[in-house]
Amino acid sequence: MRGLRPDLVQRRICGMWFDWARIIHTPSPEIFEARINDQQIKAVRRRAKYILIELESDLLVVHLKMTGRLYVVPPESIQEADRWVHVKFMLDDGRELRFSDSRKFGRVYLVRDLAEITGVLGPEPLEDDFTLEVFQQQLGGRSRAMKALLLDQTRIAGVGNIYADEALHRARIHPLRPANSLNPDEWERLYHAVRAALFDGVAYQGASIQWYRKADGSKGSSQDHFYVYDRTGQACSTCGSPIEKIRVAQRGTHFCPNCQPLEKGAIAHV
């Protein structure tokens, strides 16, 4: 989002193209095309994992899902190959905004009101009003595994599989711990850990494990700073124990069995 902003703000959309209609989620492709045409881009923002491109009378919303990429190409590079481009928006300066997605899971939306898409999302964890009390109120009081709760976008928005694992490790909490078993100190640790993990992810400009690329096409570096994600069998940077991988909430889940013990009272021995 930050990388796209300078290339997009003040541009005017003067055409679009697509070759996979299902990616155009709302409204129908015909209406989408007619309505977006000639609208000027006023701002580029974000809500949870949704990129919001503010137009004069609509919001162009993009979700990259697993393998989506959004980037701008200058006129001289428009012939450059990318076999996974499925939607293009022509800009008034001759450039082109491309949505590329090998798995075709990503979606684009054109709406008057953001609530049409993100109405059920929980609070933004990096906002100032996201306090420890809010965090605990959103996630606490139930028996679900903490990892599953962190991934639940209706309780807290924007935490994905990588940063859920990273936050739990930073807070030294096992991913299977029931939410109603955390003590006040653990709640506070996890609160700060979630924010720190997300903040660092943004600072490192995303994780380029396979497909993700920044707006300028280069790789983010978050993957070079993972504590547990994608590090199965490697030594924990804190204690040296091998990182383990299990399945929680149907997602691959990485943790250090020594730093993040499941048994109550189990104390890490280094």
Place this chain on the structure above:
DNA sequence: CGGACAACCTGGCGGC
């Protein structure tokens, strides 16, 4: 409420 699973899709990788 919550867990399991399928669906949506394609590509990369390890194993044989």
Place this chain on the structure above:
DNA sequence: TGCCGCCAGGTTGTCC
């Protein structure tokens, strides 16, 4: 080399 099965930064819906 080739084929097969498994895995993947996410979300939604169904069933139990």
